[in-house]
Amino acid sequence: MRPPLRRIPAALLLASTLSPFQAAISDEIRAGQFYEQAIQAQQNQNLPEAIIDLKNALQENPNYVAAHILLGEIYLKQQSLSEAEVQLTQAKQLGADQALLIKPLAQLYLYQLKYDQLIKEIDPSRFSRDLQPTLHLFRGHAYVQLGELSAALNEYDMASQINPGQIDSLIGRANTLLRRGDIDGARTATDKALQMKPDDPGVRFVIGSIKHSQGDLNGALTEYDATLAAQPEHLDARLARIGILMDQHRDDQALQDLDYVKEHYSFDPRGNYLRSVILARNNRIDESVKELNTAADTLVNLKPELVTAHAQTLMLSGLVNFGLQRYDIAVSHLQLYVRQFPEQIGGYKLLASALLAKNEPEQVITLLKPVLVRNPRDYRLMFLLGSAYMRTGRHDLASTMLEKASALSADGEQIHTEIGLNLLSMGQEQMAAEELEASFKNNPGNTQAGTHLVSIYISRGESANALRVAKAMVEQAPKNITLINLMGTAQVSAKQYKQARQSFERAIELEPNFVAAYVNLGRLDAAENKLDAAKSRLENLLNKQTDNVTLMTELALIELAAGNPERAESWLAKARKVDQKSIPVLLALIEVKLHTGKTTEAVSIAEAAELIDKNDHKVLDALARCYLANNSRDRALAIYIRMADQARLSAKLLYKVARRQLDAEDQYEAIKTLKKAVLADPKHLPSQIALVETELNYGKPVFALSRAENLRQQYPNRSFARTLLGDIAMHDKNYALAVTHFQEGFNLEPNSQVLMKLFDALKQTDRNSEAYGLLSNWLEKHPEDNVPLAALAEENMRAGRFAAAEKQYDKLLKKFPDEPQFLNNLAYVYFNLGNPKALVLAENAVKLAPEHPSANDTLGWILANTGNPEKGLRYLRDAHSRLSGDPEIRYHIAAALEMLQRNDEAKAELQEALNSGQSFNGIDKAKILLEKLNR
Structure with missing residues (x-):
């Protein structure tokens, strides 16, 4: 009879803020009563009355998940799509169980003609076997509408394999074969369906x-x-x-x-x-x-771009669109140009550059090889062709071509710089750094190469290299304030804050009005929590430069960090009077609006910024975040796809975009983005690790295994590859192998993250005493490690060692007094120990985390067993809405319904719980209760 309990991840243990769903509930009992009335009205096919009851329930408690789900389903049945979408989206945001939402969402997507979205978002493998056939059917219907008939047949076949008795898969197959023109095949499928249900x-x-x-x-x-x-x-x-x-x-x-x-x-x-x-x-x-x-x-109709018939304008169009990074248009126009003017070598060079920007190196090779034969001494053609070979992994050919280009160029140093900058523009930071280093080595006074090198090294976390290059440039030009400021930035990255402060002060000494150094000093002050000093420094300079937008923006950011959004907005309003189109000002203002919850205003500002510069990565990121905050998820996802396209071969930017896509639950596009990142830089470990994890959970596990094995070979002394292999083994339910991998990883680099994975694997192999000992041994050496302590407390509670669990939860709650899971678990411990404080703790847990199914189940079960089943049922319904696959919650609902003498409904819930095939606490009592109700 214990409620379902889950260990809190470390990230939640360290969080300083609570769940966003902390709104007070006006009248729990009334909300529950309205919901129960709605269920009965729906059963009587009185949908208008059910809608009224559900709206009343939501008026009492806007966060009532079960009411949102049921109302969404009813609206969908009535084909009120916008209303259905609102309710289902709200339920999802409130933490509803995906298993309850996935079918109505799939139907909604079909009605809305969102076939691609349905296919991307609905992965049957993530759901129970009972749900999978229906989800395959939805995917099949979507593929049919997209004209992808083979894919549709595959979906219908998978549905039939899982549930051979399902007639809808045969009907779908017959329809699809008929569309393909296979009348005999359609008849065969129809005959089988007729035999099943004529x-x-x-x-x-x-x-x-x-x-x-x-x-x-x-x-x-x-x-x-x-x-x-x-x-x-x-x-x-x-x-x-x-x-x-x-x-x-x-x-x-x-x-x-x-x-x-x-x-x-x-x-x-x-x-x-x-x-x-x-x-x-x-x-x-x-x-x-x-x-x-x-x-x-x-319908959304996209008209194709009209290409001008005047050949003289094609090159100009190519140049302009290339400069604006509209590479698709540039390529199409330049292709027309080189066809009409095959003797003009400039068109080929620009076309090759555009194709490289689109990451199509094979087309560049095909394009330039015959052109180079006609122009064998054009070093620029060689440079472009060498870059294309490099991008396709043909490094021998690339080296040969680039060496020839360097030899033919009048300035070998400059060609290295040009190659490096070109690689950098394509996001190839590592290869760019190698080229720029070659140039800088020959000439430490080459600030074009050096400044870019410093930026690369800082962004990659290689502070020692950044500092080395910066110091070398300052030695060549000791009074160059830009280089001195850059050296200060490198010193900050190396955590040499005292030296950095000296560098910034030296730059100001040479140029008293040097804004960049003032800003950097202000940021140092802010980082050291000297906010008043930071503001004073910047305000003093602003008194001399009254229209300096940069200073106003920095002051706004400092005020926002100090918790003064109104003052921040005031500074930004002044800045906008000076420059309405300043991107930094608009970005800062967006942060203020989001911080204060003014999401609609934030969207407007972000859209205005996009009109100014639609290719700025920070602008697009801010716009997507605004759309998400304003519940415009589809628009945000489209922005992320644009960002991935524009990131080209920058593994770092692609990884950031992929993280955003994963946060927005667009796993399909995240996998595509991560693949681009790994292709761009195979040594970018965050992308490699994220791709394995994402392929495992949302893509193709066989690919995850191959990538993880490669990582183990490349990094034999690191634990992350073993951990990934352990995760894959856990996914495949090969728990013994998972133990082996996690143990190897733990031996290489002992830490609590791998410890907990090893603990879970040991539990899955029924090596409970080893798992218990693992935690106990770790806590002897690391008594303040909260995640293992929480796991040990839960182990003691599950085993009925309530006195030990009580002590451990007391210790955890002293550190985290508002952690809802600890309150919930201690409430359960108290409930079993007969401590009357159980109810108060359970109520506090729900107040802090009304979206947690465990908290709702615990409170509902305590209420039901202490003479208040009607009120308890409200919480139990909420728990089921968020964790519909847990049979124990259904048993608790059934028990509460039986207490209220709603025996038919209680029997239905008990049958669902017992037919689930899962074991649960209270299963024997559930069987006894069902026997009693069947008498």
């Missing part, structure tokens, strides 16, 4: 479709009539019948069907289009145009 409306629809394809319109119409008589909401059958009626010029009857479509499927543009055809052929032109416009508003 009167199924879906089967009748397929039979009608077969007759329709063979020209038997009357026979098809008979089948469509039968389909719609049994299932009036069958949209495909209704649209097919409309088509036949239109072919037979029975427009009045067709319009009656279209009225039904308009009433029940107003979101489908096909209805508008068909109505426009009928109206047009009946000379109702204005009405017809109106219908077409409605259809056009529903």
Whole structure:
């Protein structure tokens, strides 16, 4: 009868803020009563009354997850798509169990024509076997609409393999084969379906479709009539019948069907289009145009770019679009140019540069090889071709070509610099650093190479190298304030704060109004929490440079860090009066708006910034974050895809984008982005590790295994590769192998992260005493390590060692008095020890974390067992909404319903719990209760 309990991750233990769902609940009992009334109204098919009850429940408690889910499902059934989306999205944000949301979300995506999104977001393998066939069906339907018929057949076949008795997969297969023109195959699938269920409306629809394809319109119409008589909401059958009626010029009857479509499927543009055809052929032109416009508003139509016929403008267009980083347009125009002017070598060079920017080196090689034969001494062509060879991994050819380019160039040092800067522009930091180092070695006074080198090394965390290059440049030019300031920045990266301060002060001594050095000194002050000193320093300079936007922006950021958003916004308002288009000002203002919860205003500012510079990585990142904060997820995901495209071969930027995509639960695109990052820089470990983890959890585990094995070979003395291999073994339920990998990793680099993975693996292999000993031994040496301590406390609680668990949770709560899971678990311990404080602790846990299923289950179960089952049921329902696959919660709900004498509902819940095939605490009592109710 113990509620489901989960160990809190270390990240949560160290968090200083609590859950966002800490709003007070106005009347828990009333909310629960309205929800129970809604369930009964739904069972009686009284959907309007159910909607009213659910709205009342949500008015009492806006965070009532179960009410949001049920209301979303009812709206979806009524085809009220926007309302359904609002409710389902709210439920998801409140932490609803994905298993409860995935089917209505899939249906919503189909209705909204979001086929790509459905395929990207809905992965059947992440859900229980019971859910998988239905999800494969949804994916199959989406692939059919996209015209990817082989993929659709594969989905239907997977659904049939999991559940051979499911007729819908046969119907889907028959429909798909019919679209492919395979009438015999469609008949075979239909015959199998007929044997299973001859009167199924879906089967009748397929039979009608077969007759329709063979020209038997009357026979098809008979089948469509039968389909719609049994299932009036069958949209495909209704649209097919409309088509036949239109072919037979029975427009009045067709319009009656279209009225039904308009009433029940107003979101489908096909209805508008068909109505426009009928109206047009009946000379109702204005009405017809109106219908077409409605259809056009529903669909997103992308018109292809028109290429000018004047060849003289093609090169200019290529140059302009290349400069604006519109590489697709640039390439298309330049390709036309070189076709019309094959003797003009400049077009080839620019086209090759654009193709490299698009990361299409093979096309560059194909393009330039014949051009180089005609122009064998053009070092720029050699440089571009060498860069393309480098990008494809043909390093021998690349070296040869680049050496020739360097030899032919009048300035070998400059060619190294140019190659390095070109590589840097493509995101290839490591190779860029090698080229720039070659140039800098020959000439330490080459500030073009040196300054970029310092930036690269700082960004890569190589502070010693950054400092070495910066000092060498300052030695060459000891009074160059820009280089002195840069050296100070390198010293900050090396944590040489005293020396950095001296460098910035030296720069100011040479130039009293040098803003960059003042800003850096202010940032040093702020980092040392000397906020007043930082503000004073910047304000003094601002008194001399009253219109300096940079100083105003820095002051705003300092005020925001000090917890003064109003003052920050005041500084930024002054800055905007001076320069309305300053990107740093707009970015800072966005942070202020997000900080104060003004998400709509933040979106407006971010969109304005994008109009100024749509290729600025920071602007796009801010815009995406604003969209997410404003619940515009689709727009945010589209921004991240743009960012990944623009990052080109910068592994660091690609990794950052991938992290954003993972945070936004766009795993499909995150995998694509991480693959680009690894291709760009195979030595970028964060991308390598993230790709293995993401492939394992959301992609193809076999790829994850291959990558992890490669990492183990490359880094034999590091633990992360072993840990990844252990994660893969855990995913494959090969727990013994997981123990081996985690143990190897722990032996190489002992830490609590690997410790906990090893602990979990040992538990899975029933080596409980070893797992217990592992934690105990670790805590003897690391008594303040909170994650293992929490795990040990939970182990003691699970084993019924409540006195030991009580002591450990007391210790944890002294450190984390507002940690809801510890309050929840101690409440359960107290409940079993008969301590009356249990209820108070459980209530506090729910107040702090109303979205946690464990907390709701504990409180609901305590309330039900202390004479208040009606109130307890509200919390138990919430727990189920967030963790629907836990049979113990269903048992608790059943027990509460039985206490309220709602025995039929209690029996249904008990049957679901016992049919789950899972063991749970209280299973024997659940069986006894079901026997009692069946008497």
